[in-house]
Amino acid sequence: MTTSAILQAINGTSLAALLFLVASGFTVTFGLMRVVNMAYGAYYLLGGYVGLSIMRATGSFALAVVGGGAAVVVAGYLIDRFLIHYTGENHLAQVLLTVGIAFVIGDLALKIWGGDSLKVPVPMALRGAMELPGGLVYPAFRFVLIFFGAAVAGALWLLYTRTQIGAVVRAGVDDREQVAATGIDVDRLFVMVSAVASFLAGMAGVVGGAFLTLYPGAEWEILIVALVVVIVGGLGSLGGAMIGALVVGLLDAYGRWLLPEFSYFVLFGPMAVLLLFRPQGIAGREA
Amino acid sequence: MTTAVEVESLVKEFGGLRAVDHVSLRVPAGERRVLIGPNGAGKTTLFHCVTGTLAPTAGRVALFGRDVTRLPEYRRTALGMGRTFQISNVIADLTCAENVMLAAVGTSPRKWVLHRPMGTFGDVRRTAEANLDLVGLAARAEDPVRRLSYGERRQLELALALTARPRVLFLDEPCAGLSPSERARISRLIAGLSRDLTLLMIEHDMDVALGLADRVTVLHRGRVILEGAPGEVQRNPEVREVYFGHV
Amino acid sequence: MTRGRLAAGAALAAAALLLPSVAGPFWMGLVTQMLVFGLLALSVDLLLGHAGLFSICHGSFFAVAAYTVAILQVRYGVSTLPAAAAGLAAGTLLGLVFGLAVRTRGVYFILITIAFGYVVWGVAHRWSSFTGGDNGVTNVPFPALGGLRVESHTEYYYLTLAVVALVALGYRVVIRSPFGLALRGIRGSETRMRTLGFDSNRHLYAAFVLSAALASLAGVMYVYYNRFVNPVAASFPVSVEAALMAIVGGSGTIIGPFLGSVIILGLRNWVSSFFELYAAVMGIVFIVAVLWVPEGLVGLAARARRRSQA
Numbered sequence: 001m002t003t004s005a006i007l008q009a010i011n012g013t014s015l016a017a018l019l020f021l022v023a024s025g026f027t028v029t030f031g032l033m034r035v036v037n038m039a040y041g042a043y044y045l046l047g048g049y050v051g052l053s054i055m056r057a058t059g060s061f062a063l064a065v066v067g068g069g070a071a072v073v074v075a076g077y078l079i080d081r082f083l084i085h086y087t088g089e090n091h092l093a094q095v096l097l098t099v100g101i102a103f104v105i106g107d108l109a110l111k112i113w114g115g116d117s118l119k120v121p122v123p124m125a126l127r128g129a130m131e132l133p134g135g136l137v138y139p140a141f142r143f144v145l146i147f148f149g150a151a152v153a154g155a156l157w158l159l160y161t162r163t164q165i166g167a168v169v170r171a172g173v174d175d176r177e178q179v180a181a182t183g184i185d186v187d188r189l190f191v192m193v194s195a196v197a198s199f200l201a202g203m204a205g206v207v208g209g210a211f212l213t214l215y216p217g218a219e220w221e222i223l224i225v226a227l228v229v230v231i232v233g234g235l236g237s238l239g240g241a242m243i244g245a246l247v248v249g250l251l252d253a254y255g256r257w258l259l260p261e262f263s264y265f266v267l268f269g270p271m272a273v274l275l276l277f278r279p280q281g282i283a284g285r286e287a
Numbered sequence: 288m289t290t291a292v293e294v295e296s297l298v299k300e301f302g303g304l305r306a307v308d309h310v311s312l313r314v315p316a317g318e319r320r321v322l323i324g325p326n327g328a329g330k331t332t333l334f335h336c337v338t339g340t341l342a343p344t345a346g347r348v349a350l351f352g353r354d355v356t357r358l359p360e361y362r363r364t365a366l367g368m369g370r371t372f373q374i375s376n377v378i379a380d381l382t383c384a385e386n387v388m389l390a391a392v393g394t395s396p397r398k399w400v401l402h403r404p405m406g407t408f409g410d411v412r413r414t415a416e417a418n419l420d421l422v423g424l425a426a427r428a429e430d431p432v433r434r435l436s437y438g439e440r441r442q443l444e445l446a447l448a449l450t451a452r453p454r455v456l457f458l459d460e461p462c463a464g465l466s467p468s469e470r471a472r473i474s475r476l477i478a479g480l481s482r483d484l485t486l487l488m489i490e491h492d493m494d495v496a497l498g499l500a501d502r503v504t505v506l507h508r509g510r511v512i513l514e515g516a517p518g519e520v521q522r523n524p525e526v527r528e529v530y531f532g533h534v
Numbered sequence: 535m536t537r538g539r540l541a542a543g544a545a546l547a548a549a550a551l552l553l554p555s556v557a558g559p560f561w562m563g564l565v566t567q568m569l570v571f572g573l574l575a576l577s578v579d580l581l582l583g584h585a586g587l588f589s590i591c592h593g594s595f596f597a598v599a600a601y602t603v604a605i606l607q608v609r610y611g612v613s614t615l616p617a618a619a620a621g622l623a624a625g626t627l628l629g630l631v632f633g634l635a636v637r638t639r640g641v642y643f644i645l646i647t648i649a650f651g652y653v654v655w656g657v658a659h660r661w662s663s664f665t666g667g668d669n670g671v672t673n674v675p676f677p678a679l680g681g682l683r684v685e686s687h688t689e690y691y692y693l694t695l696a697v698v699a700l701v702a703l704g705y706r707v708v709i710r711s712p713f714g715l716a717l718r719g720i721r722g723s724e725t726r727m728r729t730l731g732f733d734s735n736r737h738l739y740a741a742f743v744l745s746a747a748l749a750s751l752a753g754v755m756y757v758y759y760n761r762f763v764n765p766v767a768a769s770f771p772v773s774v775e776a777a778l779m780a781i782v783g784g785s786g787t788i789i790g791p792f793l794g795s796v797i798i799l800g801l802r803n804w805v806s807s808f809f810e811l812y813a814a815v816m817g818i819v820f821i822v823a824v825l826w827v828p829e830g831l832v833g834l835a836a837r838a839r840r841r842s843q844a
Contacts, residue, residue, distance in 0.1 A: 338729065339728075339729075340725060340728075340729070359728070359733070360725075360728045360729050361728050361729075361730075361731045361732055361733050361734075364729060364730060364731040365731055370729055372725075372726075372729075376723055376725060376726045376729075377723070377726065378718070378719050378722035378723050378726060378727075379722060379723075380718065380721075380722050381715070381718060381719065381722060385715060385719075386719075388712075388715070389712075389715060389716060389719045389727070389730060389732075390730050392712050392716075393727075393730035393731030393732055394730075394731040397712055398712050398713065398716050398731075398732060398737075399712070399713060399740075400711055400712045400713060401707070401708045401711040401712075401713035401714065402707060402708075402711065403707070403711055403712075404707060404710035404711055405710060405711060405712050405714075405715050406710070408712070447726070447730065451730065451731060
């Protein structure tokens, strides 16, 4: 029984790694720029599909990951500049606009890559299984994913808390006007942060496509679970996104294992509890 | 003699900043108390804590002998509190009449009625009209508030505070941002209010304050530095220094 | 009510009543669908246009009501009236639970409703032993009340029209009532309303539950029209489109959500007949609506009228 429990813990943590990649972009984008971007799921899908095509053409996983991320950075920039920019701080407009954008991306993806479930091939070097103490055999790729996720989380955290740019972003999340008043080019900061967020989402798509597969509708599933992460962790908080991702990832894995038909209820539970006692989330500011 | 408002050692902190630092006040019923002090003295924050908009960090607030420290604003209103905001806080999308009608039903179970249009409540309508008339906005009853001038919104603000027949009225700089004639009008209105109504007013303008007050409390950096009759306060050197710099 | 409005209303009523005599079953079905989704859009607009809350989970109440009716009628042979009542109750009950969301505001509220809606979709999708999974529940009969039984699409159309007309009348009373006015007050300035004596959370909760009940009614009407229900009814696109319909038609009005439903469903029907990427087209409609027509059709008409009067 315990080996299964450990198995689920690893499953949950690998999902958490993926969720963190998507959620962190969303939460920091909101915290700094007050933009609600519901197309993050579509960014994930787009990145994944582009990565898949690159993988098919070149056989290089590294290239696929970078390429997928880059494609989303470009798309994200255009969308920010020519569409989202015009919604100001109207969150309702942003939600509807970015949902529309997600519909467009999703449909185009359907046309280009078809409706079948596609898997991004795992590179040879990362295939195979690892044997764990207790006789447990587990796909090596998942471990790589966990380390990768932890590495990105660590890098982001360092950037956020120990560099000057990170300090500026943190200050901006707290008080945008203050940052603008110090003379820092706020627009360029926003573009940079957006680009990082988009890159993470696109990258997540390639990596996620290797173990979760890509299919029409995946963009909504990943987005909404990432939203639960953001709610639980608090909007605007990077640390909250980390904790939230772990909580949600583990809950999802254990939920699917213990109560397969009601696993979605398991997601609902913590949110309901949070709403009753702490509506602003674990680490977020007052709602 | 009933005490309308009693504040005991109130503290309000924001992160590291202590905006209100152990303030105590006692306002007897029927008195007109004016709170003065330079910008940043903590007057509005104090008001927020006493009226329930903010929760104090420490201390106690009582209205008519009843401890209301942890009570939400709407419960304090039901106990007889009325208040105006420093920056006009009226409902811009609705008409003046609609604003005042809401004020009229705010403390009555009527606010839960959903099977009859508001317009069918004749007495609510009449109360609204009377209060608008009192503040001089009768002609603007059907106009959307959005179209009102700043001065007119201040008048509406006062009408809203008065409609539910409060026992104690909290006015936060009612004359702020008004032209001299508008100021005079609002001052007259306030002066003309019944003596049954206890008044607690924040005012920046010394003349208005001293003209209306029975008693003045001076706040500086979150603390009460002086409390007394208007003349006494006006002559006090410490107050003069705080307000006008070194004399 | 101006004479112009009255005339327009009468013309609309006449057209609605005469429709079956000029239109074939396809159009009848489409118009019925427009009415049903218009009802769903109306339920979303009670919160959006009056209370200022943007909820994207109303598809949940819609679907739960539909599934309840379907399962009761098809699997347990329950007759229409109790099944419909149970459907309404089930959706409203869910509304009582999801209403927890009103403890938040703004973006949090939107995100939480999205997540809640997703949970319902997930349950419908995975609990296949009960909900039939992706296949859903089929063969829902036409409604029957005692001896009266709906026999055709035309008759169901008239039933739907009657329900919509009654709801519209009731809705009109509610939005002009003290309760409705209070909602608009809270939307305008919650702090002001709280200082006037209103417990804003309670009012918003009540509005949420009421709108859930209305969405449930739409769900009941839907399942008898469609004769079948599957997880798509609870999906995110359904909920978000209901909001879009309210906005495109004119949020804050009674006819707006229905106009929006006509536009969106009509557009989708037309586009999908010659273009397979119609989801992308709908996406573009979202984008265009948000950027260029935020006040909806009713707002546009009002603007045009004001300009002609100037």
